[in-house]
Each structure stands twice: as C-alpha cells, then as structure tokens.
Amino acid sequence: MSNLFWLTDEQMAKLSPFFPKSHGKPRVDDQRVLSGIIFINRNGLRWRDAPEAYGPHKTLYSRWKRWSEKGIFARMMAGLAAEHGEQKTVMIDATYLKAHRTATSMAAKRGRGRLIGRTKGGMNTKLHAICDSQGRPIDLFVTAGQVSDYIGARALLDGLSNVKWLLGDRGYDADWFREALQDKGIRACIPGRKKRKTPVKYDKRRYKRRNRIENMFGRLKDWRRVATRYDRCPKVFLSAIALAATVIFWL
Template structure:
C-alpha cells in the first residue's frame, strides 16, 4: 500500500467537507477510494485494472458513478474555485478532447446529451474554460466539438470571476462580448479579426500572458482519461475533468 498513490491528509481535509454523508452501512475509506479514482483517471486505465491495493474495482467505479450523478465532484471544484479570490487578469478559451470509440460508437440513449460532435478532427467534445492570472481554472463548460466558442462564452459570462482585464484570442472578437465586458468595467484584450473594418487596438504586452490558459489545458490533458474521452455520459466525463482540475490546481 505504501507504493500506491494516495492523496495527502491535507488534500483530503480540503475536499472531505463536501462529501455526502454516509447513511446506513459505513462506506469504504474515502481516502483510499478517491485516490483510486484519481489513479485511474490520471493513467487512463480501465476500472478493472486499478491496483488491488485500492480495494475492489467495482467499489471504486460505483463510487465514481454515484457521486458523478449526484454532482459531488463538480460542487467540490466550484467551491474551491470560489476561494481563489480576485485575479488581475482572467482568460477564456476552448480546447477539443478526442472521443474514443468506446464513448462515441454507440447510439445516444437517455434524456441527457452526450456532448460528442463531429469536426474535421473527428468525433470530439469541446471544453470551454476560464482561468485566472495564476493559470488556475475557475469555470468549466462542456459542449459538443462543433459548437462555436461564442456559445461557451455566453454560458460562462454569468459566472466570470472578477478581474481587471480579460484576455482571449481573436475567435472571441465580437461586439456583444466586448460590450458585456465593458459593462463589468473590465479591460478587453482581444485581437481584432482580419475581416473587421476598423481594427481595435489591444495591449500586446498584456496579451502575452494568455499562454497561461494554454498551459492549463496542457496540464489537464496530461491526464489520460481527459486527453481521450472514454466516458459515454457527459456528466461522468465532466466529473473526471473536475477531479483533475481539483488535484492539479486546487489542493
């Protein structure tokens, strides 16, 4: 057991207050099960291949599915991100996540969308995100791969953290978006599209900091079950993303 990855006591202390209460029979040790979930997501394993030291793989899988359906991991991410404070700059962008055939090959069933679409790169999902000046994700939003960046921008606009300036690439150059940011008294650092009749100036020195959100996406994609989507259900995939964001950036 000493050779296995385990979340530290300090990390567990940050996230355990948001765990649901146990009813009836006491559940298996939280630290061991959550560490097993993290191990599987980070290394891209099948659930049945989780090391025996973490316990029965069915227990780990069932905990992940049940708590994903309850929205536990998403709530933990939201609550920890709220404590990030005000940032000097915030950044918005989106990235594609390839859908594996196990996630995309079956017909869609159930009431909820799977958020898998087709682009020139094949079947994938798109993760829209806002991060702060330290490169930590603050809000996350999942759509099908072919969805416009503006759809993600509209969805994230109401939950934008406070900041002095917003940085984005020219894909977010739209008058309505600039006006919405101006209403929040935020400096807009977005290059103009080439087809804009009157080019809008922006701070090129400040814009260089936008690489931080690209670095954030890179760190998330280091986790194999994030880089390649194996989960058929959008809520389980989003839970995997939230877990990765929590462990990498917030604990």
C-alpha cells in the first residue's frame, strides 16, 4: 500500500529519548510499530485491520495500550513542546470531541472518571488546550463535555510559560482569571461578556490571531480517533490526542 505512514529516521531521533528502557528481550522494531500505531489512530481503524506491513496487530495494540497507560505519548508531546521558545503570545480555547457508543457503554454503572458528559450535542468529551503564536499545542487537558471552560483554564494556568499575552474568547472572561494572569505578568486579550456593566478594553487587532487555535483543533480532528472518541479510558484517549499533536505539529 503506497499510502502507508512511515516515520523517518530524523523523526525517530526526536522521539527516541522518550522511549522507556527495554528490559530483558529487545523490543520489536520501534519505527515499524510506532508507524503502525500512528496509521491506525489517524484513520480510525480497528487494530485487527492494521496492514500486514506493520506486523501483527496484537503487537501494535499491546504497545499502544502499555505506553498509553504509562503516559509515554503524553510525555513525547510535552517534551517536544517544551522547546517551543514562545516568549510573546499564547492562546487558550476548548472544543468538543464526540464520544462513540463503545466509549460510553456501561457508563452509568462504571462511568465515573471516564470524563464523558452529556450536552445538547450528545455524549462527548471536552479538550482544553493552550497553543503558541503559531498555533502549535503546548499543553492539553480533557474534561467531561458539560464542564465549564473555567475548569480547564484553572488546570492549565500553572503550566503557562513566561509570555506577555494570552488570547481567549468571552468564555474566559472572569475576574479571578484576569487577576491570576496579572499575577504572572501576563496581559489578557479577552473580550468582556455582554452582561458586564463596565465594558472591557482589549486589543482587537491582536485578538484576530486567535483563529490559529481554532485551526489547530481542526487539524487534530482530521485524525478520526481524535474527532470521535472510541476509548473508554481517558488516559488512552489523551494519548491519542497527544500523539496526533506530536506528529502534526512537533515532528
């Protein structure tokens, strides 16, 4: 198949520092297995439908499951994103990711902690993200779909780098959030809610750049396993998002 995905040697050199050490028997070819994992996640295939060029599908699944539970893929993105070098502007926003019935099955009995909620759009998970001025994700956080944007903002606040500006929409217009940014020396470019008695001034020209984080979400959703959540475990689902972000933006 000519449309198979293969990691290059240069890309493997960037990822290899984050691989866990092999104990005992050497691992199967990392380049082949990781390329197969990426192909499956990008196209939303079942593991048993993996092309033969990637080897046994059980090897792909076991590596994916084991490394996801250990947080290897999340550390890959975090490690590569730590070298972003952004010193001026970051952006914050959130988007909904639809949850498939395989992820929501038996949610009433054992669904606590799955981070799947019900909104007008059905069962979904919300992805909160911070990206740099080029639209590359720096930090990610997932919650249930009905959770307020403030929860995600509070979780991502501690990880904000030393920058000058933060862009966000009206969903992040809260006095406590503005004060927290001010304490960090970050200026907020966030329009005020319409119910505010006193209008909030913001840099409208700078605010127009916020479309880059929307474009980032759109590119992440090109991966079918990100646009639709099939995994019950939120840690595994976050690994799929982190892997997509790593391949699209940081390799």
